[in-house]
Amino acid sequence: MTLSTPLAVALLALWTASPATATAVSAAASASASVTIPVAATAVAATNPIANAPFFPSETLQLTDGVLARVQAALGSEAAALFDFGSSTNASSLSLPRPGTCKLLPDDAAWPAPSTWSVFDQLLGGALIKTVPLAASCSPSWPQYNQTACDAVSDEWTLPAPDLASGSSCTLGGYSSYAVNVSTVAQVQLAVNFARNAGLRLVAKNTGHDFNGKSTGAGALGVWTHHLKELAYYEHYRLGNYSGPAVKMGAGIQAFEIYEKANALGVTAVGGEGKTVGVAGGYVLGGGHSPLSSRYGLAADQVLALEVVLADGRFVTVTEQSDPDLFWALRGGGGGTYGIVTSLISRVYPKLPVTVSTFSFTTGANVSVDTFWAGVRAYMQRFPVNADAGTYAYFWVMSTGPDAFEFLMNPFFAVNHTVAEFDALMRPWFAELDQLGIGYQPNTTYYDNFYAAWDAGFPLETVGTVTMMTGSRLFPRANFEDAARFNQTFAALRATVSAGYPLLAFNLKADLPTGYADNAANPAFRQTLMHAITSTSWTSNASRPAIRQQMDHFTDVVLGEWRRTCPEAGAYMSEADVLEPHFQQAFYGSNYPRLYALKQRYDPTGLFFAPTGVSSENWHVQSLDGLPDQNGRLCRV
Template sequence: MAVSSSCRWLAASAATLIFLAPALAQDTSNTTITVQNTTVAVDASTLAPAAVTVSNTTTGDGTPLTAAETVQLTDEVIANLTDIALANASLFAFDDGDASTLDKRSGSCKVFPGDAAWPSTFVWWVFDLLLGGNLITTVPLAASCYNDFGDYSASECTSVDDNWTNSTIHMSDPTSVMWPLYQGRTCMPTSYATYENCTLGGYPSYVVNVSTVSQIQLAVNFARNANIRLVVKNTGHDFNGKSAGAGALSIWTHHLKDITVIPNYVSKNYTGQAVKMGAGVQAFEIYAAAKAGGFSVVGGEGRTVGVAGGFLAGGGHSPLSSLYGMAADQVLAIDVVTPDGRFVTATPELNTDLFWALRGGGGSTFGVVTSVTSKTKPKMQVTTAQFSFATSTNVTADIFWAGVRAYFNYFIDNTDAGTYAYFSVFTTGTDSYSFNMAPFWAPNLTLAETQTLLAPWFADLADLGISVSPVYGHYDNFYDAWWAVFPLETVGSTSLKTASRLFPKSNWANDTSLNATFSAIKSTVLAGGSLLAFNIAAAPAAGYPDNAVNPAWRETCLHAILALGFDGTANSTTVASSISVLTTDWMQQWRDVSPTAGAYMSEADISEPNFQQAFYGTNYARLYALKQQFDPKSLFYAPTGVGSEEWYITGQVDYLPTQDGRLCRV
């Protein structure tokens, strides 16, 4: 940000500064600020990054601080800002609990660019100095394809275009989300020819590229005190674009990569090996570390998913869930910056309500997680199987569906054996369909045991005249098996919308309820949907802790995702009309056969009716009360998050709720 080499300013309010050009600032009674490169001198004192390296070396649970956590914002640092006559130090101060600053009027909005209360360029410049130069002004990922941001580059545009569906390009960008529907489909690569301009849309205005806890604290305090919308991005994986937000300040935790193995973690409820992960650690990183250390970790299926971020906050289903439960069930401690700007540790003994809520109560709701300490699991053998079958001259559509229906008979037996399966059913033409198992995943099972488990279904298929040729793999560790059979995610689509349902084991209680369940799923595929599903359970025999994970997970044996394709180049009204079929017609058939069940919030329909029940179940009332306790000023907002029903985004279209408008109170 360019600022004159010498300038004067006057404090105008707690949310803005009046910046006076040097030629107009002749009153020597005003505070003089001299700008020299990347430091500012306020009168005779130098304004440096607002942080201190703390003397303590461990968090509240006794685990070592990560490198990021050793550098914090303290009351003494804030006091120093005031002492050197930075009148707007109040913008960066911790919350004093003054309820008079709450604005709960209907229609009141977060401050937006262009508003009189929006911080001046100079205030953002000072904020950047306090951050140590880690503030980024947002430039959309595909801006190189346009002239709007002044950085057109044909070669860079081609590179972005070629890699747009690759999740790695989005996770490595400060603001890009993996589902562009929610940032407003603006600034798309040139292969999406109908998009002719490049604007911020639903992207945040500024990003803090986090390397220290102090930077998170400064961002939290600044956003709260200036009444700016705040969003948090780790990798941007969420299906509903929760890390997008027009006019927002974003906290990017992607680079918090510390991994520390704790040989003997001791707490009230657990003694044994644990691992502490920075918030930016991704599945491929922790799994590689686990292989090297001779243990396993309950993490995500996707390669680039951030294990300690929104994945865990949403509960986190895993290829090991049928054995060990959800990722959130493994957590021993969470280090977090709370909405008041404080850095705290939450465990079963410390900040217990916060600890309960952070494990499954949703991301961007109760604070910004900096690290997570979780149980490790033993090194294990894994057997995998991949196969497919389809309609053909010998396999009619009726026979095909009979083969799929036969598979449903074994769901509970399979999950009781600790297995996990990722399968899909697609329409390939008129009365033509394909089933793909990619993969059947059998942790702790030998090749022979896996073949025995699959044998009854394969016999059923043979009796129907369906031939399968499974390709088996057997590995002596989790990482090698996982890397071999789970491909890199495909993202970036503007012509696909998904919704999901957690089907309970009770639907398998008898043929009547199971046939009704299967019929509802089959009907939506026949109508044009595509099924991607997981045969998975999350209620291990050894039990699971009390946390905020959706109770529906404890009853499920099928997490099913339904995808709807449409013309992604159409206008928002037309796209929304297409999407409404998914929400109100197809998914209603699934709800009708599982009325008391729910859905996995991280892979669900953003327009899910009664999301409070579907995503949180009986936990919602407690979560809502805790939201009011920990975040009374509603700093954190996320679509379908706890308390989000009290807010709306201006300019939204039903069934296509984007994040490219103001955030205002209902």
Template sequence: MAPGSLLKGILLSALLATAGEAGASQKVPVNSSAGAPLFEWETTQLTDHAIAKLNRNQAALVGFGDDTPNTTRSSGTCKTFPGDRQWPSHSTWSTLNNLLDGALIKNVPLAASCYSSWPQYDSNECEKLTAQWTDSNIHAADPASVMWPLFEGRSCLPTANASSSCTIGGYSTYSVNVSNVAQIQLAVNFARNEGIRLVVKNTGHDFNGKSSGAGALGIWTHNLKDMEYLENYHGSGYLGPAVKLGAGVQAHEVYEYAEKFGFTAVGGEGKTVGVAGGYVLGGGHSPTSSLLGLAADQVLALEVVLSNGRFVTVSKESHPDLFWALRGGGGGTYGIVTSIISRVYPKVGVTVTTFNFSTGKNVSVEAFWAGVRSYLNRFPAHADAGTYAYFWVMSTGPNAFTFLMNPFFAVNHTLSEYNALVEPWYNELHSLGIQFQPNSTYYDNFYDAWMSGFPLETVASSTMMTGSRLFPRSNWETTESFNNTFNALRSTVTAGFPLLAFNMKAELPAGFTPNSANPAFRQTLMHAITSTSWTNTTSNTAIKAKMDHFTNDILGKWRAVCPDAGAYMSESDIQEPQFQQSFYGSNYKRLYQLKKRYDPTSLFYAPTGVGSEDWTVKSIDGLPDQNGRLCRV
């Protein structure tokens, strides 16, 4: 937990304590139709029996919903907002807090220590926070902070000017520090019955700030860290090793656990990615994807709290439609996942390589781009060999460019096998006069290779936005389509926009149950990302103009060369035109129907999520962020 968060929760509990009230939960059996026992904290649930023990006012606040739209206390067409007449009173929040056993947190912006207008003001703490601001761990460990504050609304950033403004902005007003299923159910029912916006946060890693929302009640699942290795799991037509993960487990945690028990798990490239949260629900590409598919493909069962507050097991046999939708159709859309069961694999060796080359005295601009082209030309062969590469191409000045391989991650390749794979490319680079020094190391396990290859993410920039595209295999199948692809990428970098990209594929493995992951993933050979930026003094109007130029003109060139493809929703442009097609493809119509069925009151909203076109955020700065009322279109 972030510094001060525990204290906030304790203080709030004391302030809101009301005599005569107690938590609302009941212990249930550990059995689950998923084929593995519930975690201990999953057996603490809100049940009809528990509701029956509450008084009438309490039951009205946290009673279960049904499957038809109901009338809530929302403010007309908008979610109830702080300051509205319908906003819950102090005593109502007190009641909720006691039903939650004191788990309710009144959120304070992470950077409040930098502002004299906040009781938390402390210049020494501010200095420490400022030094750590780009570390993803501190944002993950806070109940409301997100890793991309631009999309929260930049309402409280670290500063040396203590007299400047800091507000709660687009961060959730309250959060529930979840330690059992009953607390999720209580929060879901309370938000639905009171007409309040609800957001779900594990780490806050999503590029578009999906876990933020002004005036929201947040469900913070970050501390649900349980893991269990299931050596002989049997379920959903699968017999073999699997792992059960709580919703708060992050990539570095499951990889370390896998090394301890001798298996390989499919998880994110970034260290602080929440594996069982929005990552897997949005599809989830991985350093093992070229060999094993997406993270969503591995999921065999999920435990889920639905929008009506009911806790259900979702598998191929139970709720098959939700089983399809949850695995790739987006987080914060159909329910709140408390745990997943995913198949795992034997230990695997990896060769990890880093190197770079640049224009210079002996490398002309044309030679440099010929070297990059030579690499791009080999994407089908490299992906089909099961490898994954993470690389950058950037402009470093007028007619000056650099290429960074950081790293080439050759899963299931010894050093000699890796060298044989890349020898044709290396030879061509040498023939172009491009000199480089590859640093290649073989590891006999995934964990050590991953630790060496992927540094901790740098986050929290408020002066940039990203956009992406999944470039399909068809762009490599004719000379014309490959030339168009290469020229589009070159023009992007030449114009001063960086290219960060992954050479990979993500086909659904043979025999696996189909899911709702973006169909564009199944055809891709490159997941490419670029970004635009501005300064701290740029006006909101000028920022929006830059965003629009980036969306329409810069990324427009990428869409033009693969108009039928798409983009990865978790690492994307929040302004993506026709996001339904880009992020969900042909699955969107069915996903939207399931959204209406399982969330008839539109409790769950996330920007660019399924059904989000029915809502708009009235942001106070005119930018596409979450700092404003959520209202129906």
């Protein structure tokens, strides 16, 4: 497949930072009136002996040296160099840029010209998207300005409606300037090479569930993997020491999709609690806790092979046998760090039943504040027993007014339990609630499969908002089994909720199953019995200094009290405070030095940057508003 375009349009200013290239292109333009620009991909064989499973159709379309030779023939060597693979013979590609070096922004003179983006789009086969703000129709400064369309946007806006007609600017903020809507590996490779060679910031995004904004970046080129939806099931899969059923899923597969498909196949897959979480992307790369974690461990523990585009643009299969270091790092070392995953292969398990129960209790005429908290305390004392039974609980404790509180179990997810077994597990706690005079009415249902239980048990949540900040902690087993530490932990949690901050928490364990390959997941996960989250919020008209002051108080004071109960523990990087102090220890623990060394090996120029990611301390975002967001220039420190 080829596309034609006038040479002057295709080539002029392809590399605006190089006058020599511009001269060469001008000479080429006068020599020819048109040039044929091929879609930069070639089909390779689907067989993949490294993973012992074939490539997906999307993965058979790759960028190769032969393809780049054709691109060079069409564009000329200097212009085509924008899309070359990284080379070990290029000394500048082997170390981080000099301090003060920054990624380009659209207003920079060296920013690729519109004609460059046009050629890039043609090489991609038309997959490039130029980002437009949602409220562009409300701003006269954008070509999309249209009052009727603006009214429709305003009607659906969940924050104060856009009011931009007065002339105030409408910007992209921290969103990518362009994104590649990926449907082939070749497109990922082209994007990686183009960003690296042109000095652009690069981000990868599937669903964007990460709390810290890893998939955003001002002026960035985004790689959007959301439509990589291929999925295959292998009933008898063999790789290394593993023999059993497995699934291969594209990076765009979401929890509801893999769960539904696995159930139809008669198996159970390990994925997220949230319905729309992208399973094979940042979720599994960051570790990934699951309703099945108390029984099977983290999502990262299930991975047997990954297909990855590295920072040099090469497409590789990563297994424990082919590259044990990268295999270790990818599984838990964080998304947007070592490469862009296009698919992975994971273990699956037989179908299993689940009993789901929801209930709540509150303060009231017959339940004092102290009595309420005695009921919560009795529950938390049961964390070791409940997690060791293989269950997973998702609960809230919150203030509902002056001296008024509510406990909400939504739900208790008793994996591989009948109703009778669930009742027996809950009986000691329920007996204490009865003795305290606390009323509760469990709504309990048995399901013969995980998918039906998960679909019924967990709500479709809306979390993201510009007026809220979250933070979390992985509270270890010792905090619930040691009496003194339990008292300190319970007092800290009660103080948090009493001060008006909600507690959203999961009672689970996430041990590495016996015989499974070790990985880079936060070691704190292996000790945890509670992943707890809280948040702070502010009004939509709060000043930026006031917002930052509130953020700092939340990080230092509110979450500081949590940290003091278990300073040796950490937090789950994907659902955490972006201002977490000493994030290296908090999110990666003792794994950080090895992860940092591997980052320098596989991405020496720092192409992949993510806030709080490995080696992110080498970079700084020059925020335009003084807040910890991604709306400014990314520079080497």
